[in-house]
Amino acid sequence: MTANGPQTVASSESSGSATDAAMTDDAPLGSPRVDDAVIESRDLDVYYGDDQALHGINMDIPERKVTALIGPSGCGKSTFLRSINRMNDLIDIARVDGDLYFHGKDVYDDDVDPVALRRKIGMVFQKPNPFPKSIFDNVAYGLRVQGKDDGDVEKKVRTALERAALLDEVEDQLDSSGLDLSGGQQQRLCIARAIAPDPEVILMDEPASALDPVATSKIEDLVEELAEEYTVVIVTHNMQQAARISDKTAVFLTGGHLVEFDDTGKIFENPESDRVEDYITGKFG
Amino acid sequence: MSSEPLDLSRESNDVGNTVDKAAKWIFFSCALVTVLTTVAIILVLVDGAIDFFSEVSLVEYLTGTEWNPRDSADPSFGVLPLVWGTMVITVGSALIAIPVGTLTAIYLSEYADERIRSALKPTLEVLAGIPTIVYGFFALSFITPIIQLFYPDVGVFNALSGAIVVGIMIIPMVSSISEDAMSSVPDSLRNAAYGLGATKFEVSTQVVLPASLSGILAAYILAISRAIGETMAVTLAVGMLPQITMSPFAEMQTMTAYMVEIGTGDASVGSIGYMSLFALGLTLFLMTFTMNLGSMWIRSRYREEYQ
Numbered sequence: 001m002t003a004n005g006p007q008t009v010a011s012s013e014s015s016g017s018a019t020d021a022a023m024t025d026d027a028p029l030g031s032p033r034v035d036d037a038v039i040e041s042r043d044l045d046v047y048y049g050d051d052q053a054l055h056g057i058n059m060d061i062p063e064r065k066v067t068a069l070i071g072p073s074g075c076g077k078s079t080f081l082r083s084i085n086r087m088n089d090l091i092d093i094a095r096v097d098g099d100l101y102f103h104g105k106d107v108y109d110d111d112v113d114p115v116a117l118r119r120k121i122g123m124v125f126q127k128p129n130p131f132p133k134s135i136f137d138n139v140a141y142g143l144r145v146q147g148k149d150d151g152d153v154e155k156k157v158r159t160a161l162e163r164a165a166l167l168d169e170v171e172d173q174l175d176s177s178g179l180d181l182s183g184g185q186q187q188r189l190c191i192a193r194a195i196a197p198d199p200e201v202i203l204m205d206e207p208a209s210a211l212d213p214v215a216t217s218k219i220e221d222l223v224e225e226l227a228e229e230y231t232v233v234i235v236t237h238n239m240q241q242a243a244r245i246s247d248k249t250a251v252f253l254t255g256g257h258l259v260e261f262d263d264t265g266k267i268f269e270n271p272e273s274d275r276v277e278d279y280i281t282g283k284f285g
Numbered sequence: 286m287s288s289e290p291l292d293l294s295r296e297s298n299d300v301g302n303t304v305d306k307a308a309k310w311i312f313f314s315c316a317l318v319t320v321l322t323t324v325a326i327i328l329v330l331v332d333g334a335i336d337f338f339s340e341v342s343l344v345e346y347l348t349g350t351e352w353n354p355r356d357s358a359d360p361s362f363g364v365l366p367l368v369w370g371t372m373v374i375t376v377g378s379a380l381i382a383i384p385v386g387t388l389t390a391i392y393l394s395e396y397a398d399e400r401i402r403s404a405l406k407p408t409l410e411v412l413a414g415i416p417t418i419v420y421g422f423f424a425l426s427f428i429t430p431i432i433q434l435f436y437p438d439v440g441v442f443n444a445l446s447g448a449i450v451v452g453i454m455i456i457p458m459v460s461s462i463s464e465d466a467m468s469s470v471p472d473s474l475r476n477a478a479y480g481l482g483a484t485k486f487e488v489s490t491q492v493v494l495p496a497s498l499s500g501i502l503a504a505y506i507l508a509i510s511r512a513i514g515e516t517m518a519v520t521l522a523v524g525m526l527p528q529i530t531m532s533p534f535a536e537m538q539t540m541t542a543y544m545v546e547i548g549t550g551d552a553s554v555g556s557i558g559y560m561s562l563f564a565l566g567l568t569l570f571l572m573t574f575t576m577n578l579g580s581m582w583i584r585s586r587y588r589e590e591y592q
Contacts, residue, residue: 090479092398119482129473132496142481145491190477197481 027058029272030262034062034248038201038231039084044098046079046088046256053079054256056098061201061248066223066232068242068264071252072279077235078126080252081203084233085121086114102201119146121201122194127210128186130178130193135161135170138178138189142197156196164192165222184215191222195230202226204234208241220245239280243268251276330570333563340557346564352527352543354558362561364568366527370444370537374519375512377448377533378455382508385452386459387501393460394467395489406461413457421521424450429522432534442524442536450522451515455508462507466500467493499587506580510573516541540565 037060046054054076061067069077079088086107088094099106107117122142130138139157143149148156157174161167166188170181178189187207194202204223208216223245226232236242242249242264249267253259253275260267260276271277295302338346341362349363389409393402429446433439470493478488494501524536525546538546544562552558 085480087476087480090476115482115484117482118480123476123480125473125476125480127473129471129477131474131477131492141478141483141491145478145481145483145487193477193481 028258029260030266032059032261034060036063037061038063038103040101042099042101044083044096044100046083047095048091049093052256057258059250059258059261061231061233063231064227064229065247066227066234066245067248067250068246069233069235069250069252070237070239070242072254073237075252075254076256077252078205081205081233081235084203085118085123087123089114119197120199121203122199124190124194124202124204124207126206128183128190130186130189132177132179134175135178135189136174139192139196142193146197148197160192160196163195164188165218166192184211184218187211187215187219188222195226199230201231201233204232206235206237251279253279330563330567333560334567337560337564350529354561360557364565366529367538367540367543367565369529370523370527370539371513373444373537374448374451374523374539375509377444378452378512379509381449381452382455382459383505386456387463389456389460390463390467391489393464395485395493409457409460417454417515418517418521420450420454421518424518424522436534439534440536442522443534444523444537445533447519447523450518451512454515454518455511458508458511459504462504463501466497466504470496499584502583502587503580506576506583510576513572514541514569516545520545540569
């Protein structure tokens with residue numbers, strides 16, 4: 001192990017088990033523990049029917065930082081992302097073993113309501129998916145279902161659009177359909193929709209993969225800004241993107257294994273794993 | 286490569302070309318049969334209706350409140366009692382089929398797991414395949430006796446029993462077409478709402494339902510036109526007494542039931558009673574045709590575009 005190998009850190013708000021759980025054999029290379037973890041994954045396995053999509057994932061996600069999950073197609077990075085806010089619950093055949101702690105609370109405990117969890121952990125999807133409603137109603141939707149529409153909804157909607165760097169472009173057409181926007185604008189609308197109810201964590205599943213380079217760079221700028229207020233976890237198969245915008249990088253390789261997790265600079269300049277180095281330098285994947 | 290000389294001429298593919306041409310004409314003539322039949326039906330209806338309206342004024346037909354074509358001394362041809370009978374059955378059955386069918390569709394599309402859906406959907410489709418005369422007997426021998434348990438004075442033939450049985454009959458139509466519309470709403474929209482912390486009920490009612498509204502409304506209209514045109518069940522269940530009354534327990538007669546009554550031998554060809562069949566047939570045709578136009582308009586007006 002190197003100097004920045006696993007650290008033994010006790011986060012004070014943690015209700016115990018997360019920090020007590022020793023890293024197992026599945027511990028990835030690098031430094032899978034961080035000081036200010038919001039989310040702690042411990043031996044997390046995910047199965048789809050008989051297929052195991054994730055094998056004993058152990059890693060921490062730091063607060064108000066951008067954590068990138070990279071790896072080739074089918075490596076389980078999206079599955080891991082979706083297990084954080086329990087979107088995998090919506091897939092009949094998905095099954096989860098192990099623990100995933102959010103502020104020290106295992107989100108897979110019986111008493112956790114996935115609906116309440118998703119109100120704390122927002123999500124932006126690979127393909128822009130605005131509702132067939134007006135731009136305003138799209139952003140207001142989360143406020144309404146979460147009962148946060150009592151105050152000044154208009155102000156909250158405008159703030160969210162502003163933060164998503166979209167307000168200037170749509171200010172005069174808040175009543176027109178969200179589907180009339182361009183792909184890049186739609187994706188920023190979806191980001192505005194996700195941040196309007198003010199979640200703590202934003203999960204992004206390849207949010208720029210369906211967009212052109214200009215729209216992509218706007219999304220990337222936005223992600224970095226969002227990390228000032230939110231914890232961002234972003235899945236990407238674009239390594240340059242991960243290198244540009246993330247603070248921490250987790251490399252998943254085929255078969256659903258987390259191979260290495262560390263500071264983004266370390267991963268891209270001097271990874272411990274030869275396989276990660278091969279992947280980063282484009283030798284496979 | 287082939288040693289034969291290159292031949293790209295049309296003659297080289299004579300057989301293929303002939304089959305292709307013949308096939309086109311065969312397919313076209315099959316399509317033509319349907320179109321010609323429709324045109325012929327309209328012509329026959331209009332022709333007979335013209336004869337009828339040369340003896341009965343259009344005003345009397347459309348505004349008269351008494352339908353009594355068999356009184357040879359003083360026959361009356363006010364269509365309103367028959368239209369009333371038809372409307373009572375249609376509205377009554379829609380009041381049953383629309384809520385039950387829509388909720389069934391939501392259940393099947395959003396709540397039921399694959400095992401239940403694969404059992405329930407075929408069952409509903411069997412319901413749609415039962416001959417309508419069987420529904421008529423079901424009304425007479427099952428629904429009416431139940432109504433009579435609560436209201437002993439109700440006669441064998443009554444509008445309520447007919448409305449209930451037609452309502453049951455068209456539930457599969459509402460639920461099946463609505464379910465298709467809801468299932469075609471992309472999962473990305475559901476995920477967007479779930480990701481924002483919406484409950485299943487909110488996703489179903491606030492996202493899926495509005496997004497599939499055009500298909501659902503079209504289902505309602507198709508089901509309603511089916512109820513308007515429904516014949517055998519209402520002939521058996523509702524009775525043969527054309528009258529305008531507010532009581533759902535009264536015997537009534539629908540337009541279709543009257544046509545069965547006259548069409549099964551009661552009136553001689555060329556008599557005024559016989560000719561009234563064409564006027565009624567044309568009226569029914571116009572009613573269902575309007576509904577179908579409305580359904581097409583709604584589909585195009587409220588269709589949502591997805592990428």
